[in-house]
Amino acid sequence: MIKKAINLQEKLGLFSEHWTPKIVAQMNDYHLKLVKLQGDFTWHSHADTDEVFLVVEGAMRIDFRDGPVHLKAGEMYVVPKGVEHKPFAEKECKIMLIETAGTVNTGEAGGNQTAPNDEWI
C-alpha cells in the first residue's frame, strides 16, 4: 500500500481566507498548521507553548516589543512561550505553524481575529 504524502502547496490550494490556521498533520500532541497571512494581526502571546513560524511562500515580519524578525520563504523563527508578538505581511504570505494542539491563534488576547483551533484540511 502506497501512503500519501502531505503536499503543502496542494493543501494551501484548498482555502483562501487569511489568519485561519488549518491543521495538516499531528505529531504527538502538536499540530502542524498552514496559514495565509495578509496585513496586520493582533499583539498576543501563548503562555503555554513556543510557536514555530516557517515561511512556505512570500515574506512576513514578526514584531516583538524589542524589535522585529523578517522572514522569507525557506526561513523560520521560534517565538518563545509568553513573549508578545504581532505577525504582519504586506502581501499575502503562506506559512506553516508548529505548536501544541489546541493553541488559539490570538493566544491570550482574543478579539475578532480569533479563529477555530481544530480545523483540518
Add this chain to the structure above:
Amino acid sequence: MIKKAINLQEKLGLFSEHWTPKIVAQMNDYHLKLVKLQGDFTWHSHADTDEVFLVVEGAMRIDFRDGPVHLKAGEMYVVPKGVEHKPFAEKECKIMLIETAGTVNTGEAGGNQTAPNDEWI
C-alpha cells in the same frame, strides 16, 4: 534590535555529510533538525515519539513494512511512534526532521549509522 531568521539553505550549506542530523531550532522540548540523505538507511523505530519528515530539496522514500511513501520538496509525512521505517534517497535529499529532543537517528536499532543527537549548527 533586529532578530535573525533561521535560513534553511544557509544552514544546509554548513555541512556535507549524510545521515547526521544537525539541530537548528528548539520548540519546547522538541528539536528541528536538518539532515542530508543519500542511499539506504537502517530499519528502525522510535518508541517514544512521532517523527516529522519535511523535504526541503530533492526527493526521498520512506519504506514501511506495509508499503512506502514518496516525498519530494514541499511534502511531509509523520512517522508514528513505534512504527518501523527505513529512509532512502537515490540522489542527495535535504530534509528537516521534527521530533523530541534527544531522539537518536537509528532509534532502537543502533548500528554504524547512529549519529550524535545533540549537534547544533
